Amino acid sequence: MKSKIIFICIALLSTISIAQSKVGTVDSEYIIKLMPETAIVSKRSQAYGARLDSSFSIKVKEYQTKIDTLNKNEKTMETSAKESTYKELAEMEADIKKYQLNAKKLMKIKSDELMRPLYKKLSEAIALVSKSENYTQILTISGNEFAYLDVNFDITELVIKSLGIEIPVAEKK
16 A cells, blocks of 8 residues: 555656646758848858868969979989989879868868857857746757757747848748
8 A cells, every 4th residue: 555655656646747848940051041130240251261272272373383394304314313302292182182181170260269159159059949938958950850849949040030130921830
């Protein structure tokens, strides 16, 4: 008898704790795309990429000039000069490949740096809306796959409104 009462109490307490949980969803990537700051970040990122590309172009031109010079003078060059030029070309080629890899990493770092304030602003808006609507958990639907989502618990539009962004008429969810 005592174990039945304990079991009923545990079942009742777990039901109460489950009833107090409210889970919602948000499409954070959709909101980021609508934020006006995203266009500014995109322009800054492109400008940074253009600066990296111009440096890369200079390196490639130097490399191509060296190859052209070698092709013109190869027949008249001494063996030691050829070997020296081949070695220099190999080093230049390795430098170009290294620059490409570093440029990709630098672009990613710069992009993350520029996007960080937007994600922080979004996070703060999600927290504000979540608290005001009494949500205990918010899941992002960007990048995740859910078998079922009740649109009544999607706070995407509430977050967009709290950020002061106007939802395009054709894209309203």
